[in-house]
Amino acid sequence: MSDNHQLRDVFDAIADPTRRRLIQLLSEAEELPLHELTSQFEMGRTAVSKHLTILKEAGLIIDRKVGRETRFKLNAAPLQEIQDWVGFYSKFWSTNMLRLNQLLLEEEEE
Amino acid sequence: MSLTLNLDFQYTTTVEKLWTAITDPSKLAKWVMENNFKPEVGYQFQFRQKPTEYWDGIVEGEVLIVDEPNKLSYTWGTGAEKHTVVWTLQDLGDGKVNLHLEQTGISNPQALNGAKYGWTSMGGELEKLLAQ
Numbered sequence: 072m073s074d075n076h077q078l079r080d081v082f083d084a085i086a087d088p089t090r091r092r093l094i095q096l097l098s099e100a101e102e103l104p105l106h107e108l109t110s111q112f113e114m115g116r117t118a119v120s121k122h123l124t125i126l127k128e129a130g131l132i133i134d135r136k137v138g139r140e141t142r143f144k145l146n147a148a149p150l151q152e153i154q155d156w157v158g159f160y161s162k163f164w165s166t167n168m169l170r171l172n173q174l175l176l177e178e179e180e181e
Numbered sequence: 182m183s184l185t186l187n188l189d190f191q192y193t194t195t196v197e198k199l200w201t202a203i204t205d206p207s208k209l210a211k212w213v214m215e216n217n218f219k220p221e222v223g224y225q226f227q228f229r230q231k232p233t234e235y236w237d238g239i240v241e242g243e244v245l246i247v248d249e250p251n252k253l254s255y256t257w258g259t260g261a262e263k264h265t266v267v268w269t270l271q272d273l274g275d276g277k278v279n280l281h282l283e284q285t286g287i288s289n290p291q292a293l294n295g296a297k298y299g300w301t302s303m304g305g306e307l308e309k310l311l312a313q
Contacts, residue, residue: 082291157295159236164296168190170212174202175194 081149084129089114090122094131097145104140184287186296190280196272199280200250203268214240220247226255236260262288 085091096111097103109116123143126132130149134141192199202208204220214228221244228240239259246254250270257264269281287293
Protein backbone atom coordinates (compact mmCIF):
# COMPACT_ATOMS: atom_id res chain seq x y z
CA MET A 72 0.00 0.00 0.00
CA SER A 73 1.03 3.61 -0.34
CA ASP A 74 3.42 5.08 2.11
CA ASN A 75 1.70 7.81 4.08
CA HIS A 76 2.36 9.53 7.32
CA GLN A 77 -1.22 10.45 8.17
CA LEU A 78 -2.42 9.57 11.65
CA ARG A 79 -5.60 8.12 10.25
CA ASP A 80 -6.64 6.09 7.21
CA VAL A 81 -8.50 8.25 4.69
CA PHE A 82 -11.00 5.40 4.09
CA ASP A 83 -11.82 5.44 7.79
CA ALA A 84 -12.27 9.22 7.67
CA ILE A 85 -14.86 9.13 4.87
CA ALA A 86 -16.75 6.13 6.29
CA ASP A 87 -19.08 8.40 8.27
CA PRO A 88 -21.94 10.35 6.57
CA THR A 89 -21.44 13.43 8.80
CA ARG A 90 -17.80 13.60 7.74
CA ARG A 91 -18.68 13.19 4.08
CA ARG A 92 -21.15 16.06 4.46
CA LEU A 93 -18.43 18.17 6.12
CA ILE A 94 -16.09 17.47 3.19
CA GLN A 95 -18.85 18.52 0.79
CA LEU A 96 -19.58 21.75 2.70
CA LEU A 97 -15.89 22.63 2.78
CA SER A 98 -15.51 21.86 -0.93
CA GLU A 99 -18.10 24.56 -1.66
CA ALA A 100 -16.32 27.28 0.32
CA GLU A 101 -12.82 28.72 0.61
CA GLU A 102 -12.85 28.23 4.38
CA LEU A 103 -15.46 28.08 7.12
CA PRO A 104 -15.52 28.68 10.89
CA LEU A 105 -16.90 26.04 13.27
CA HIS A 106 -20.20 27.82 14.00
CA GLU A 107 -21.11 27.94 10.30
CA LEU A 108 -20.41 24.23 9.96
CA THR A 109 -22.28 23.36 13.15
CA SER A 110 -25.42 25.20 11.95
CA GLN A 111 -25.73 22.60 9.14
CA PHE A 112 -26.14 19.66 11.53
CA GLU A 113 -28.56 18.51 14.16
CA MET A 114 -25.79 17.96 16.67
CA GLY A 115 -23.74 20.05 19.04
CA ARG A 116 -20.46 21.80 18.30
CA THR A 117 -18.54 19.25 20.37
CA ALA A 118 -19.78 16.43 18.15
CA VAL A 119 -18.97 18.37 14.97
CA SER A 120 -15.54 19.20 16.42
CA LYS A 121 -14.82 15.51 16.97
CA HIS A 122 -15.62 14.76 13.33
CA LEU A 123 -13.41 17.64 12.20
CA THR A 124 -10.56 16.24 14.31
CA ILE A 125 -10.86 12.87 12.55
CA LEU A 126 -10.80 14.59 9.13
CA LYS A 127 -7.76 16.56 10.25
CA GLU A 128 -5.96 13.39 11.35
CA ALA A 129 -6.53 11.96 7.87
CA GLY A 130 -5.01 15.10 6.33
CA LEU A 131 -8.33 16.05 4.72
CA ILE A 132 -8.68 19.43 6.43
CA ILE A 133 -6.37 22.20 7.51
CA ASP A 134 -7.33 24.65 10.29
CA ARG A 135 -6.02 28.05 11.26
CA LYS A 136 -6.77 30.54 14.01
CA VAL A 137 -8.18 33.92 13.01
CA GLY A 138 -8.59 35.99 16.14
CA ARG A 139 -10.73 33.91 18.51
CA GLU A 140 -12.20 31.60 15.89
CA THR A 141 -10.81 28.57 14.07
CA ARG A 142 -11.42 28.33 10.35
CA PHE A 143 -11.41 25.06 8.42
CA LYS A 144 -10.32 24.44 4.85
CA LEU A 145 -10.51 21.30 2.69
CA ASN A 146 -7.35 19.56 1.53
CA ALA A 147 -8.61 17.09 -1.08
CA ALA A 148 -5.23 15.53 -1.93
CA PRO A 149 -5.61 12.40 0.28
CA LEU A 150 -8.83 11.56 -1.61
CA GLN A 151 -6.55 10.58 -4.51
CA GLU A 152 -5.78 7.38 -2.61
CA ILE A 153 -9.47 6.43 -2.81
CA GLN A 154 -9.62 7.40 -6.48
CA ASP A 155 -6.60 5.18 -7.26
CA TRP A 156 -7.96 2.27 -5.28
CA VAL A 157 -11.38 2.35 -6.94
CA GLY A 158 -9.62 2.83 -10.27
CA PHE A 159 -7.80 -0.45 -9.76
CA TYR A 160 -11.06 -2.41 -9.51
CA SER A 161 -12.57 -0.62 -12.46
CA LYS A 162 -9.53 -1.10 -14.70
CA PHE A 163 -8.95 -4.68 -13.60
CA TRP A 164 -12.34 -5.99 -14.72
CA SER A 165 -12.77 -3.85 -17.82
CA THR A 166 -9.34 -4.73 -19.21
CA ASN A 167 -9.79 -8.42 -18.51
CA MET A 168 -13.17 -8.79 -20.14
CA LEU A 169 -11.97 -7.02 -23.28
CA ARG A 170 -9.03 -9.41 -23.39
CA LEU A 171 -11.36 -12.41 -23.05
CA ASN A 172 -13.39 -11.19 -26.00
CA GLN A 173 -10.22 -10.70 -28.04
CA LEU A 174 -9.04 -14.22 -27.16
CA LEU A 175 -12.33 -15.75 -28.28
CA LEU A 176 -12.26 -13.76 -31.54
CA GLU A 177 -8.71 -14.94 -32.28
CA GLU A 178 -9.68 -18.57 -31.68
CA GLU A 179 -12.60 -18.15 -34.07
CA GLU A 180 -10.21 -17.06 -36.83
CA GLU A 181 -7.82 -20.00 -36.33
CA MET B 182 -22.33 -6.62 5.49
CA SER B 183 -21.11 -7.81 2.14
CA LEU B 184 -22.19 -6.82 -1.35
CA THR B 185 -22.81 -8.77 -4.55
CA LEU B 186 -22.02 -7.88 -8.12
CA ASN B 187 -24.05 -9.51 -10.93
CA LEU B 188 -23.12 -8.94 -14.56
CA ASP B 189 -23.73 -10.54 -17.96
CA PHE B 190 -21.66 -10.62 -21.12
CA GLN B 191 -22.43 -12.08 -24.52
CA TYR B 192 -19.74 -13.55 -26.71
CA THR B 193 -19.84 -14.94 -30.24
CA THR B 194 -18.40 -18.38 -29.56
CA THR B 195 -19.39 -21.83 -28.30
CA VAL B 196 -19.97 -22.86 -24.69
CA GLU B 197 -17.03 -25.30 -24.96
CA LYS B 198 -14.59 -22.62 -26.18
CA LEU B 199 -15.72 -20.19 -23.50
CA TRP B 200 -15.32 -22.94 -20.88
CA THR B 201 -11.73 -23.50 -22.02
CA ALA B 202 -11.06 -19.75 -21.95
CA ILE B 203 -12.11 -19.53 -18.29
CA THR B 204 -10.44 -22.76 -17.06
CA ASP B 205 -7.24 -23.38 -19.06
CA PRO B 206 -4.21 -21.75 -17.36
CA SER B 207 -2.53 -20.71 -20.63
CA LYS B 208 -5.80 -19.10 -21.82
CA LEU B 209 -6.39 -17.45 -18.42
CA ALA B 210 -2.88 -16.01 -18.61
CA LYS B 211 -3.97 -14.17 -21.78
CA TRP B 212 -6.95 -12.40 -20.26
CA VAL B 213 -6.57 -12.52 -16.48
CA MET B 214 -3.01 -13.06 -15.19
CA GLU B 215 -0.23 -15.62 -14.96
CA ASN B 216 -1.57 -18.48 -12.88
CA ASN B 217 -1.45 -22.15 -11.91
CA PHE B 218 -5.21 -22.71 -12.15
CA LYS B 219 -6.77 -26.19 -12.44
CA PRO B 220 -10.53 -26.85 -12.69
CA GLU B 221 -10.53 -29.39 -9.81
CA VAL B 222 -12.69 -28.95 -6.70
CA GLY B 223 -10.50 -28.16 -3.68
CA TYR B 224 -7.49 -27.10 -5.76
CA GLN B 225 -5.72 -24.01 -4.43
CA PHE B 226 -4.30 -21.62 -6.99
CA GLN B 227 -2.68 -18.23 -7.41
CA PHE B 228 -3.01 -15.50 -9.98
CA ARG B 229 -0.01 -13.20 -10.04
CA GLN B 230 0.98 -10.02 -11.76
CA LYS B 231 3.53 -7.30 -11.21
CA PRO B 232 2.88 -5.52 -7.90
CA THR B 233 1.76 -1.89 -8.03
CA GLU B 234 1.72 0.81 -5.40
CA TYR B 235 -1.82 -0.18 -4.43
CA TRP B 236 -1.71 -3.93 -4.83
CA ASP B 237 0.78 -6.75 -4.21
CA GLY B 238 -0.39 -8.36 -7.47
CA ILE B 239 -1.45 -11.67 -5.91
CA VAL B 240 -4.88 -13.29 -5.97
CA GLU B 241 -5.31 -16.53 -4.01
CA GLY B 242 -8.24 -18.87 -4.41
CA GLU B 243 -9.70 -22.31 -4.04
CA VAL B 244 -11.91 -24.07 -6.59
CA LEU B 245 -15.42 -24.66 -5.21
CA ILE B 246 -17.60 -25.89 -8.12
CA VAL B 247 -16.67 -27.49 -11.47
CA ASP B 248 -19.73 -28.30 -13.57
CA GLU B 249 -18.31 -28.46 -17.10
CA PRO B 250 -19.25 -26.61 -19.27
CA ASN B 251 -21.97 -24.76 -17.38
CA LYS B 252 -20.71 -23.51 -14.06
CA LEU B 253 -17.40 -22.71 -12.36
CA SER B 254 -16.87 -21.20 -8.93
CA TYR B 255 -13.86 -20.29 -6.83
CA THR B 256 -12.82 -18.01 -4.01
CA TRP B 257 -10.97 -14.85 -4.97
CA GLY B 258 -8.83 -13.29 -2.28
CA THR B 259 -6.64 -10.25 -2.61
CA GLY B 260 -5.54 -7.90 0.14
CA ALA B 261 -8.34 -7.59 2.68
CA GLU B 262 -10.96 -8.58 0.08
CA LYS B 263 -12.20 -12.19 0.08
CA HIS B 264 -14.75 -12.76 -2.66
CA THR B 265 -16.50 -15.74 -4.22
CA VAL B 266 -16.75 -15.76 -8.00
CA VAL B 267 -19.36 -17.83 -9.87
CA TRP B 268 -19.24 -18.02 -13.67
CA THR B 269 -22.36 -19.36 -15.42
CA LEU B 270 -22.30 -20.14 -19.15
CA GLN B 271 -25.48 -20.32 -21.19
CA ASP B 272 -25.91 -21.12 -24.87
CA LEU B 273 -28.21 -18.47 -26.43
CA GLY B 274 -28.30 -20.09 -29.88
CA ASP B 275 -27.19 -18.34 -33.11
CA GLY B 276 -23.55 -18.82 -32.03
CA LYS B 277 -23.95 -16.60 -28.98
CA VAL B 278 -23.04 -17.52 -25.43
CA ASN B 279 -23.97 -15.59 -22.30
CA LEU B 280 -21.36 -15.37 -19.57
CA HIS B 281 -22.76 -14.43 -16.19
CA LEU B 282 -20.56 -13.29 -13.33
CA GLU B 283 -21.70 -13.31 -9.74
CA GLN B 284 -19.16 -11.95 -7.29
CA THR B 285 -20.13 -12.09 -3.62
CA GLY B 286 -18.43 -11.00 -0.41
CA ILE B 287 -17.41 -7.54 -1.64
CA SER B 288 -16.70 -5.59 1.51
CA ASN B 289 -17.70 -2.05 0.60
CA PRO B 290 -19.63 0.07 -1.93
CA GLN B 291 -16.44 1.62 -3.36
CA ALA B 292 -15.16 -1.76 -4.52
CA LEU B 293 -18.57 -2.71 -5.92
CA ASN B 294 -19.04 0.59 -7.76
CA GLY B 295 -15.51 0.42 -9.13
CA ALA B 296 -16.11 -3.03 -10.58
CA LYS B 297 -19.57 -2.13 -11.85
CA TYR B 298 -18.31 1.04 -13.51
CA GLY B 299 -15.55 -0.87 -15.23
CA TRP B 300 -17.86 -3.58 -16.54
CA THR B 301 -20.48 -1.12 -17.73
CA SER B 302 -18.06 1.06 -19.68
CA MET B 303 -16.55 -2.12 -21.06
CA GLY B 304 -20.00 -3.30 -22.22
CA GLY B 305 -20.06 -0.43 -24.72
CA GLU B 306 -16.55 -1.23 -25.95
CA LEU B 307 -17.49 -4.87 -26.40
CA GLU B 308 -20.52 -3.93 -28.47
CA LYS B 309 -18.35 -1.77 -30.74
CA LEU B 310 -15.87 -4.58 -31.17
CA LEU B 311 -18.58 -7.09 -32.09
CA ALA B 312 -20.16 -4.69 -34.59
CA GLN B 313 -16.92 -4.40 -36.61
